[in-house]
Amino acid sequence: MVIYMKYDNLIKTVKALFKDEPNTLALLSNASAFLMENIKDINWVGFYLKTKDGLSVGPFQGKVACSLIKPKMGVVGSSYSEGLIKVIPNVSLEENHIYCDPSSKSEVVIPIFNQSRVWGVLDVDSPIINRFDQNLVGFLHQFTLTLTNFIDFNNPLL
Numbered sequence: 001m002v003i004y005m006k007y008d009n010l011i012k013t014v015k016a017l018f019k020d021e022p023n024t025l026a027l028l029s030n031a032s033a034f035l036m037e038n039i040k041d042i043n044w045v046g047f048y049l050k051t052k053d054g055l056s057v058g059p060f061q062g063k064v065a066c067s068l069i070k071p072k073m074g075v076v077g078s079s080y081s082e083g084l085i086k087v088i089p090n091v092s093l094e095e096n097h098i099y100c101d102p103s104s105k106s107e108v109v110i111p112i113f114n115q116s117r118v119w120g121v122l123d124v125d126s127p128i129i130n131r132f133d134q135n136l137v138g139f140l141h142q143f144t145l146t147l148t149n150f151i152d153f154n155n156p157l158l
Contacts, residue, residue, distance in 0.1 A: 013034075014146055022152065024155060028059040032060050043063070043101065043104060046058060046065065047059055047112075050118065054070040055120065065100050073098065076121055080118050080120075083118050084111065088106060089130040091107055105131070107125050107132075108137055110141055112147070
């Protein structure tokens, strides 16, 4: 997958940012802040992490979030359950969408894997319909794969 030079440079930057961070909570906090600062036209970015009851909100940037999402519920829960990237161009047309922030118009959710099991997801919302084109989704996927290399999966957060 080829991503634009701008995104390639951002991947190099996050590798340098993440390489010395041993704390997963700090890592995810900086990851969400990094995306909020570097991706225009988004209004929420953060992580939902697996718990015994579903997915619990982790570090994020944006308005107050839904705190617990059950597997298969909403875009986040279905991405988690299916282990698939979900790109929703217009959330008002998505039957399974959960409205945490009514100003969000489009969404992308990318699973984070620990070996072959989904550990959590990256969720990004935009106030613009059809914000997430193939290049941005490719970057976010590459960002998530890069982030995975630095997560301490042996040290549970929740």
